[in-house]
Amino acid sequence: MRVRYKPWAAEKLSEHSGIVVAEPDQLKGKWNEFFGNDNPIHIEVGTGKGQFVTGMGKQNPEINYIGIELYESVLVTALDRILEENVSNVKLLNVDARDLKEFFDDGEVGRVYLNFSDPWPKARHEKRRLTYEHFLKLYEDILVENGEIHFKTDNQGLFEYSLKSFSWYGLRLNYLSLDLHNSGMEGNIMTEYEEKFSSKGDRIYRVEAQFQHS
Template sequence: MRFRNKPWAKDYIAENAFYCIPNPEEHKGKWAALFGNSNPIHIEVGTGKGTFITEMAKANPDINYIGIELFESVIVKALERAVTADIPNVKLLNVDAKKLTEIFEKGEVNQVYLNFSDPWPKGRHEKRRLTYKDFLDLYKTVLVEQGEIHFKTDNRGLFEYSLMSFSSYGLLLKYVSLDLHNSDYEGNIMTEYEEKFSSLGQPIYRCEVKYQD
């Protein structure tokens, strides 16, 4: 996937370190101190342009949100949203999700969101999917006991793969929808991709899974 280069992104990120945290490894085990409270921490892996994470933070001021995005040219859009929203309970990290255990202490995170992740459809790229077992290991390490993953996608193949991956791992399937926008689910906050795909009449798939003891 290619993203348009934004030469100004690096400087803008550096200027807004209150929201986009430099050297996040330094805060491992100390995120509550950074937020200045002991509220639950929810992370979104692959936060994209930040609509979901900022809207969730607005709607739930008693939860701390951290958006994780690998690509500098993408996270800078999320940063612009966070700065404009001027909300204290959202932070952004420009890092690879593979570093989760370097950034968060065991049990420091309460919930994980995976929204419209890259499906990596080719078999040889399976290990890159954010619902692959190696990533499930990472989430389990940083999550509290019986922590949850909430997953949304428009890609049926990825959804079916993820359900099998979750089940094989031993996760409890709490909620599954094959057409979220025509379900009775309440409180859904859409991502940019979700708005685009749902406007075209594509079904949105969603599930909630829980780690078991």
């Protein structure tokens, strides 16, 4: 993803610490306390400009959402969306997904969303894919027992790789669509990329994968 640098982004993010959490490691194990309720916590890893996480927050006020994004210049757009829509159950983290366990306790997260993640198509970059086994272990640790990953992409290669990765890791595939927008699924919140690709007639792939614990 090519990111247009916004030199003012960091300052704006810091001005809204009630939404963009400055020291998320201090809230590990205390996220429900921070939200002020006992509602489930769902996270989106790679939240981009925030259309999905903001839409989910509006659609499901009984769930707490946290959008995670590495790039400040992208996350500032997500902040603007949250401010414009005035959703109180959506927070943002400007952190690296590889450090998830620094910010969330074991079993603290109810669901992980992965939407249109960077496919990293070259074999030497496999470990960077957000559905690589190392990331699956991170998700498994922070998720509740039998927690789920909901994954969407337009990239067939990444989707096939992810299905293999999920299956190898032992996840159960509860829902799988090879053409989401013709599947009849209700309540689908689209990301910016999803709108762009689907408007061109591109197929959208989706899967719900669940960790299995005996």
